[in-house]
């Protein structure tokens with residue numbers, strides 16, 4: 001880890017760290033170095049404490065604490081950021097991982113047609129068009145998937161700006177923002193005119209594509225301050241998110257099929273530690289040498305070994321700037337609303 005050589009401790013904050021990929025990431029980071037200080041940023045206190053206790057049992061020397069953060073509430077994000085600013089003078093790794101999707105069904109007709117078409121492997125790798133989604137409106141009046149997956153995280157980054165990077169070009173002052181995006185992110189599901197995806201049918205894909213654009217925009221504006229941003233796809237991982245689509249017993253039943261499918265679709269990582277591969281790998285890299293236009297994917301071989309694949313994206317820096325401007329506008333209007341109340 002690049003910040004390790006310095007005498008001060010290395011701090012990693014992980015959002016959505018109590019379960020799934022976030023929890024597996026926490027375990028893998030501690031396995032790599034028990035000297036890292038981990039902060040689990042979670043929305044539920046009991047679940048966060050349970051995860052922290054489990055980690056401390058496995059790694060008795062580990063330094064693990066929690067902060068309460070609900071990315072679907074700007075007030076909660078502000079409170080969490082204030083707490084994090086209080087506790088740490090520098091954050092080395094900020095993993096923006098919390099996320100959700102609300103699926104009401106699978107389009108099985110589309111699945112069967114896809115199975116016997118040339119898009120079969122692409123369909124398994126991305127899940128594009130297979131799921132029927134719904135969304136909700138948060139107490140902030142924003143679309144739930146947009147606020148949870150993207151906007152809440154953007155506000156968190158903004159609020160933590162003075163704890164990220166540094167204008168001194170010392171490599172130990174670098175910070176990495178690592179976003180858990182998805183191969184499901186598709187340009188055709190995203191519109192700058194409908195950022196929150198109020199009028200579309202795939203809010204998850206839209207929020208993840210917006211994440212890819214945002215990461216490019218943040219590199220443009222923050223690299224000079226030694227802050228580097230990258231996106232990851234963990235692959236298809238069995239977590240509460242996938243159990244919300246089909247029941248756990250079904251996924252367990254088809255596990256041999258999924259493992260075999262890895263011959264053609266290596267993104268079938270299946271287990272959360274495998275899915276965390278690219279997230280862990282990024283923390284070992286010199287961020288200056290990384291390409292902001294690449295999505296780092298966790299892949300898995302048939303024998304079960306995980307590795308990192310790089311997929312080139314095609315996102316304009318101007319798109320990144322435009323998105324940041326629009327997110328700032330939403331942030332300002334929410335702040336105005338809050339100050340009136």
Ligand SMILES: NC(=O)C1=CN([C@@H]2O[C@H](COP(=O)(O)OP(=O)(O)OC[C@H]3O[C@@H](n4cnc5c(N)ncnc54)[C@H](OP(=O)(O)O)[C@@H]3O)[C@@H](O)[C@H]2O)C=CC1
Pocket residue numbers: 015016017018019020021022041042043044047069070071072073097098099100148180181182183233234235236237238239240241242
């Ligand atoms: N599983 C997969 O196949 C894939 C997942 N991803 C992405 O990986 C990330 C992690 O998901 P995964 O581990 O699979 O799913 P899980 O549902 O297991 O984990 C999601 C985590 O995010 C937290 N979370 C959800 N909503 C909020 C919120 N409003 N505020 C704070 N935390 C919240 C959950 O907390 P709680 O436990 O309280 O619900 C949980 O800790 C997501 O961003 C997801 O989109 C990307 C590609 C594939």
Ligand SMILES: CC(C)CCC[C@@H](C)[C@H]1CC[C@H]2C3=CC[C@H]4[C@H](C)C(=O)CC[C@]4(C)[C@H]3CC[C@]12C
Pocket residue numbers: 106111123124125126127128130131181182183184233235236245246254
């Ligand atoms: C026989 C089974 C394999 C049938 C399952 C069909 C579908 C329910 C699933 C096939 C591919 C899956 C997905 C692919 C990509 C994921 C993506 C990376 C993500 O971020 C969230 C979940 C996925 C969309 C996932 C969802 C289930 C499938 C569509």
